[in-house]
Amino acid sequence: MSGSLNITSATADPALLDLPWELPLADWPSESIASLPKGISRHLVRFANLSGYVVAVKETTAEMARGEYDMLRTLQRLDIPCVDPLAVITGRGTESGDELPSVLVTRHLRFSLPYRALFSQQLRPDTATRLVDALAVLLVRLHIVGFFWGDVSLSNTLFRRDAGAFAAYLVDAETGKLYPGGLSRGQRENDLEIARVNIAGELMDLAAGGRADEDLDPVELSNGIVAAYRQLWTELTGSESFSSHERWRIRSRVERLNDLGFDIEELAIKTAEGGTTVRIQPKVVDAGHHQRRLLRLTGLDTGENQARRLLNDLDSYIAANGKQDIDEEVVAHEWLIRVFEPVVKAIPRELKGKLEPAEVFHQLLEHRYRLSEARDADVPLAEALSSYINDVLRHRRDEATVIAPPTEALDLPLDAVDDGDEDTTTDWRDLV
Template sequence: MSGTLSITSAMTDPALLDLPWDVPLEAWPSEHIAALPKGISRHLVRFAHLSGHVVAIKETTAEMARGEYDMLRTLQRLEIPCVEPVAVITNRTDADGAELAPVLVTRHLRFSLPYRALFSQTLRPDTATRLVDALAVLLVRLHIIGFFWGDVSLSNTLFRRDAGAFAAYLVDAETGKLYEGGLSNGQRENDLEIARVNIAGELLDLEAGGRVADELDPVRISDGIVDAYRNLWKELTGSESFGVAERWRINERVNRLNDLGFDIEELAIRTDETGTTLRIQPKVVDAGHHQRRLLRLTGLDTGENQARRLLNDLDSYRAAYNKQAQDEEMVAHEWLMRVFEPVVRAVPPELRGKLEPAEIFHELLEHRWYMAQQQGRDIPLAEALTAYVNDVLRHRRDEATVIGPPTEAITTALPSIAPDTSAIPVHDPDDEGDWRLKV
């Protein structure tokens, strides 16, 4: 390696020096490469192993690498879902002294996938709609902080499963710009039109390759981001007026935003000249309402929809054991120890890379409910877990690190190994009351 190599990094990881920066990225030896599915990119991107993690390495120019690195760090400080920047590597040369392209290094987001890897054979309309809805939420969050993306697309986004929905994470920020004074309506509409056109093109490309269901309409799906974005933007930032006698609508607005997963740090309330009409408008909106509550109560860091689902289960647990009057944090700790953690521990170790623990718990509750509907009886949690692991989880592909063709269905049957469900508490109905899931 040339002695002029320059590494800019906020992380003090000496292992960065062990990667073959004096070799063109396309020629890196296989022992350094991690086989993960890649999205479509105008740049050469490779995944590599680094200190027990996986990083994405993208060839670009020195100016663009430094600009994107700084932007991603800023977005992280603003708590925007995005990939974590690791380093910028410049002054690369090969063994003969020839210049090599600078690279941007980012940490791979575990359990995340590019949109093309989220379906096995054909993309169904409901899956496409959920992806577009997740991207609309991300775009709204970016616009609220004054970020103009400039290249909104499914390809520049990673998706993680979030309790039956998806959470979107920004991957490519090289065209983005942050405006301190916020975005104009024209800038927001420009980004929205870029998103609509890019999504339509991506879905039409899949359609041309026979990769979408017959009933999927790429144009209709892409138009959906416009409606989803505008509805959410209006709810989060729009003002509304009502009579003074309807002051209850203030709490209703706040609760509605909380249900959407957002918190209000400030609410502007004004009266008209006659004092008979109130006008309210959210001033600062923060995403992650349920995430923060779950983290505060249990220490679990999950997706927003996952947090909402786990909190619903916690509330059902409190109601079933008549613990509403008890300290919320103490009951949450009890639920964590008696319900959530035993389920996670009972999943066989070789299957824990399939999904995140919170997503496994969500799917288990779904599976338990379907079993109850089919069999017409209450299903004990341990019985539901055994069935879920053997009938569902065992046949999912590993999403922590997906190996092989991302759109190829898994056909190899895995050996049947029953999970250890002995750690899951089975409550005696005559003792404390039999806990039942409330959906």
């Protein structure tokens, strides 16, 4: 290998040295490539198998690779859903001495998909709405910690199924900047406008290629992220005033925030002169209320909606078995061993890549409910599980790493749309 290869990584994997860094990324041999669903990107991106998992390798400049690597690590420390940065590699060169671009290496997020891979034929309006809502939640979380994205789009986001909804993960932090003092309203509105325009363009592209339902209105849906964002932002950060005789509204506000999946780290409560009114305002909010409760009780690390659904089943188990007076952690461990784990173990080995375990359990509960409703009687869990495996799960595609035919990268002009999708190496023509 020509040149001096430099690898910057917090947890360096020696297997990184086995990848063909002396070759341009576009020329990597097929045995080094893992084919995954693609979106669009200005940068050349390839997927590679590494130590039993898949990594995304993006060619860029050394400065941009280091900047994005540092930013992703910072966002992880702030508990923001994003891809895991593994390494920055500089000093690449061919055997003939030609310099090669630096790369950023990130871990592929298992069971995640770019938005274009979330539908097999046409994107339905309700699916598009759920994607936009998930992106709105992610954008609010980013703005709360003071992160200005600068390139908000569906293509810059990965989505994981989360109990009937979607959870959004930031993929590309190249244009982002963190402001410790928080964002101004103008900065937040700028990000919102970028999101609205980009989402409208992405959905119009799908519609033009016959990949969207005819009832899907790209402009209406893109405006939806603005409405969803503002509603959530107000609920999380807005102040509320009420009579001192209505102190129950403090608890009500906390419960509403918990229902949205957020914990309150600090709550400012001010009493007006004379003690006639009380004003409350969440000072710092953190997402993942149900996730943390489920993790504490069972050790299961799931999506927020999945956690809420599993906790509901745990509560039902407690009520059905008359265990309300027993320590919650003890009963949770019993539920884990007697209910959740047997379901996971019953999934045939060849089907385990279809969905992650928490999503399987959620879908099983949904399937059991529909069977019981049709029969007008309770269906035993074991019977529902057998039906779900054979009639539903067996016919799903794998989402641990969804394989798609490999596509050669196309040279894009510098003024091409930069969606920065970690899962992408193609242009608009491949998608229509």
